[in-house]
Amino acid sequence: MKAILTTIGKDQVGIIAGVSHFLAEKKINISDVSQTIMNGYFTMMMMVEIQEEQTEFTTLTRQLDELGKQLGVEIKIRREEIYDAMHQL
Amino acid sequence: METEKIKETIHMISDENLDVRTITMGISLLDCIDSDSTVACEKIYQKITTKAKHLVEVGRQIEVEYGIPIINKRISVTPIAIIAAASSDKDYFKYAKTLDKAAKNLGVNFIGGFSALVQKGYQTGDLKLIRSLPRVLAETDLVCASVNIGSTRSGINMDAVAEMGKIIKQASERSFMTNTKMVVFCNAVEDNPFMAGAFHGVGERDTVINVGVSGPGVVKHALEEVKGEPIDVVAETIKKTAFKVTRMGQLVGTIAAERLGVPFGIVDLSLAPTPAVGDSVAQILEEIGLEQVGTHGTTAALALLNDAVKKGGIMACSQVGGLSGAFIPVSEDAGMIAGVNSGSLNIEKLEAMTAVCSVGLDMIAVPGKTPAETIAAMIADEAAIGMINNKTTAVRVLPIQGKDVGDTVEFGGLLGHAPVMAVNAASSAAMIQRGGLIPAPIHSFKN
Numbered sequence: 001m002k003a004i005l006t007t008i009g010k011d012q013v014g015i016i017a018g019v020s021h022f023l024a025e026k027k028i029n030i031s032d033v034s035q036t037i038m039n040g041y042f043t044m045m046m047m048v049e050i051q052e053e054q055t056e057f058t059t060l061t062r063q064l065d066e067l068g069k070q071l072g073v074e075i076k077i078r079r080e081e082i083y084d085a086m087h088q089l
Numbered sequence: 090m091e092t093e094k095i096k097e098t099i100h101m102i103s104d105e106n107l108d109v110r111t112i113t114m115g116i117s118l119l120d121c122i123d124s125d126s127t128v129a130c131e132k133i134y135q136k137i138t139t140k141a142k143h144l145v146e147v148g149r150q151i152e153v154e155y156g157i158p159i160i161n162k163r164i165s166v167t168p169i170a171i172i173a174a175a176s177s178d179k180d181y182f183k184y185a186k187t188l189d190k191a192a193k194n195l196g197v198n199f200i201g202g203f204s205a206l207v208q209k210g211y212q213t214g215d216l217k218l219i220r221s222l223p224r225v226l227a228e229t230d231l232v233c234a235s236v237n238i239g240s241t242r243s244g245i246n247m248d249a250v251a252e253m254g255k256i257i258k259q260a261s262e263r264s265f266m267t268n269t270k271m272v273v274f275c276n277a278v279e280d281n282p283f284m285a286g287a288f289h290g291v292g293e294r295d296t297v298i299n300v301g302v303s304g305p306g307v308v309k310h311a312l313e314e315v316k317g318e319p320i321d322v323v324a325e326t327i328k329k330t331a332f333k334v335t336r337m338g339q340l341v342g343t344i345a346a347e348r349l350g351v352p353f354g355i356v357d358l359s360l361a362p363t364p365a366v367g368d369s370v371a372q373i374l375e376e377i378g379l380e381q382v383g384t385h386g387t388t389a390a391l392a393l394l395n396d397a398v399k400k401g402g403i404m405a406c407s408q409v410g411g412l413s414g415a416f417i418p419v420s421e422d423a424g425m426i427a428g429v430n431s432g433s434l435n436i437e438k439l440e441a442m443t444a445v446c447s448v449g450l451d452m453i454a455v456p457g458k459t460p461a462e463t464i465a466a467m468i469a470d471e472a473a474i475g476m477i478n479n480k481t482t483a484v485r486v487l488p489i490q491g492k493d494v495g496d497t498v499e500f501g502g503l504l505g506h507a508p509v510m511a512v513n514a515a516s517s518a519a520m521i522q523r524g525g526l527i528p529a530p531i532h533s534f535k536n
Contacts, residue, residue, distance in 0.1 A: 082157060
């Protein structure tokens with residue numbers, strides 16, 4: 001399944017490293033990435049591909065929540081369809 | 090990856106209170122009818138707990154996977170007055186208890202359908218159900234009730250209007266919360282996912298998933314971007330925003346229906362406020378350019394809002410239904426409460442607003458001493474607006490015992506708090522006591 005992972009927070013050392021390290025550990029592939037600083041906030045969006053049989057979404061969400069707390073940012077993951085649905089017919 | 094669109098969606102959910110207000114499973118109980126009420130209740134319990142077994146679980150899954158809050162998981166059933174009519178029970182409390190127990194067992198937020206449709210008269214079960222209402226509302230927790238007393242096609246049943254005035258009054262004497270769970274309708278719809286007025290119409294499929302989306306905050310935010318622009322730009326902006334919000338409802342509904350193995354019914358896009366800051370319909374009207382809701386221009390602004398919401402929603406999903414439009418419950422909307430407290434908004438203005446919005450006089454606290462006939466007359470006025478204008482109108486007024494104008498009553502949670510509002514002191518009793526039927530209007534004869 002494709003999902004969009006968003007990371008928003010105060011810019012600091014190690015955010016990208018922290019997030020991509022976590023994803024690599026979970027064997028989650030990053031297929032696209034975009035990163036900017038908006039109003040002083042670090043904003044990163046990643047499109048990731050999750051093997052459904054490998055990863056339970058609820059657990060993943062909780063782990064990302066914890067990772068976000070460690071890194072001092074907010075990390076959210078949502079299945080891609082919600083973004084498509086809202087903006088495309 | 091279209092980052093701008095992703096940002097917009099996230100912003101709507103995180104900062105503007107965009108949510109799926111409810112996933113409501115409609116369940117037909119027609120196959121549970123039995124002349125023995127114990128057997129009927131057992132069938133009802135089994136059917137509801139089987140069909141909706143995974144409703145709460147699926148709702149939670151979708152919340153996690155799509156990161157969209159789903160505030161309520163609910164059930165609506167066939168009006169119980171029809172289901173219970175075959176039994177010889179003197180009241181239908183037992184049926185209500187069964188619904189309550191099933192809802193609690195499943196962990197849903199509410200179960201609607203303790204209802205009667207009496208727009209033209211009473212069948213065997215109707216009056217028994219209506220007279221059970223005060224006890225049912227006081228002694229169950231999750232059961233919601235509704236009574237349809239009028240329609241454009243059949244007129245207004247003034248006997249039922251008078252009866253409902255008395256029932257509301259009696260229910261209020263048991264507890265101030267009872268009437269929050271009951272709605273009196275004219276032109277009730279059969280696929281409404283919103284409470285307290287949801288029931289599963291007899292023309293519906295056996296089981297169906299209906300979804301209610303909300304998002305007044307999203308609309309208000311969008312309008313902040315078009316300050317000072319002509320009013321048609323306002324309408325266009327609301328329409329586009331409504332489209333996006335409804336698309337999300339369509340997605341959530343489709344997924345929920347698929348996972349539950351139940352057909353998908355309708356999306357009801359209703360701007361339903363909550364007491365949370367920035368989740369107010371009144372504030373949308375103020376954003377359009379009113380100093381305070383209730384002032385001159387409020388009805389026009391609301392008419393525009395209600396219509397633009399429908400137009401945006403209709404294109405966005407396969408089937409729009411329910412009430413779709415804007416809700417104006419007083420206690421649940423911080424802007425409405427402020428309007429009442431400042432003296433800008435009163436019942437008379439709210440009544441005018443109900444002629445152009447999707448519902449009616451909703452969540453309005455009135456003094457406990459208000460006579461039953463006055464409450465009945467308020468219902469009659471609302472029903473007349475619905476009947477003549479071919480629209481749904483609803484009344485959820487709450488007489489609060491021991492409180493008077495100027496007092497405030499706290500309902501808690503999504504129901505918020507309400508200032509007790511003044512009603513007209515002149516009596517309507519003689520009119521209400523006449524009873525009978527207000528004939529259907531001339532424009533109902535379309536055949």
